[in-house]
Amino acid sequence: MYTVEKVKALAKIRTPESFGTLLEIFRSDENIDVRREAVSSIGRHNDSTRIYDFLREEAFSRDNPMELIYQMFRTCLYRSKDDERFSRLRDEMITFWDNEIISKMNEYYNFRQQKEKQRPANKITSPLLLIGDNTETLKTLPSNSIQLIFTSPPYYNAREYSDYSSYAVYLSKMAGTFYACNRVLEDGRFIIVNVSPVITRRPGREFESIRYPIHYDLHRVLTQTGYYFVDEILWVKPEPSVPDRVSGYRQTRKPLSYKPNCITESLMVYRKECAFLLDRNMKAYDDYDRHDDEPIDTTNCWHIAPKYDKNHPAVFPEELCRKVLRYYSFEGDAVLDPFAGSGTFGRAARKMGRIPVLCEINEDYANIIESESGGYYDVRGRSSKKRSQQITIWE
Ligand SMILES: C[S@@+](CC[C@H](N)C(=O)[O-])C[C@H]1O[C@@H](n2cnc3c(N)ncnc32)[C@H](O)[C@@H]1O
Structure with a gap:
């Protein structure tokens, strides 16, 4: 033997x-x-x-x-x-x-x-607000300059600010953004995408509504644009955010009519493809100052109440951003939200000593971010009063 x-x-x-x-x-x-x-x-x-x-x-x-x-x-x-x-x-x-x-x-x-050295990160040193379509505005950032991306893409036809001619068009738009993100993200760092299934309104009573499992399709988009799957974290809310889906079954108790109330959203955690292990990314912070005594989330279920905002229909709760920033970035890192909305991620990042970079296509939302931040952001984009003078186009 x-x-x-x-x-x-x-x-x-x-x-x-x-x-x-x-x-x-x-x-x-x-x-x-x-x-x-x-x-x-x-x-x-x-x-x-x-x-x-x-x-x-x-x-x-x-x-x-x-x-x-x-x-x-x-x-x-x-x-x-x-x-x-x-x-x-x-x-x-x-x-x-x-x-x-x-x-x-x-x-x-x-x-x-x-024995190739990791490409040195191009350091971003000031907070940026990029107004316009992110596939264009991200071209103004150097490659490998961002250490974390966290975002919640527009819903497919679920809210007033999103309007795509078909689901295929929506997915291809997302692919364009994630591809642009890939160039600016430092090799081996994380992109985290918050999504949940959406349902489109039925064109008439005789038609069935279609429910889209966006995260399943975005998996393919992410893996085709240079990332690989690491984790799925479930954001668990105390209550469903849409009307009582289970009410039909509750009344009839008829099998097949069952539709549970959904109280989770996905955080899709992916890492930018590279040929080295994560240790190498971490070694860049060997002198990291550990001053974090908060309890640790030990499972992939994060229980957080949703947040409602008078200015924007779908905002992150700040606590969600804080957790993502804490687990996936270090102080001083440049962190990007390519679909910034009301800029919640930027606010949390600023409080936690990271350098936020926000992209937003809607000028009203961008103006709110700009004015609420009190001139904190260096603004690039069409409507900005305070424009950076010289902008290099990197790609
Ligand atoms: C779900 S919301 C993000 C909300 C955000 N997490 C918050 O806390 O406010 C998505 C945002 O992406 C913006 N958006 C959609 N397409 C875009 C694009 N191509 N470039 C930049 N922003 C875009 C929309 O205007 C919308 O405000």
């Missing part, structure tokens, strides 16, 4: 016999951890030709569990540095398996090989 430890010990004896034993273990042992360790130990042997032959034979076999294939690919990557045969094998494996984990391993390995 072999154990992982025994295989590791065997790997230190680099003789042709021990190679043979490792092959035997790989082929006959039933424990996957032991088999994986055998693959790893084979990869550390000195005999490149035997290793190559082993990989050639095993790395394309669909009988092998993917966990073992990943270990074989790892060997290929490390050996490809000094041996062309392994580089070719690596490329063949990438094509053959067409698997996202293998692609990611390859990307990560290349990144480390190049």
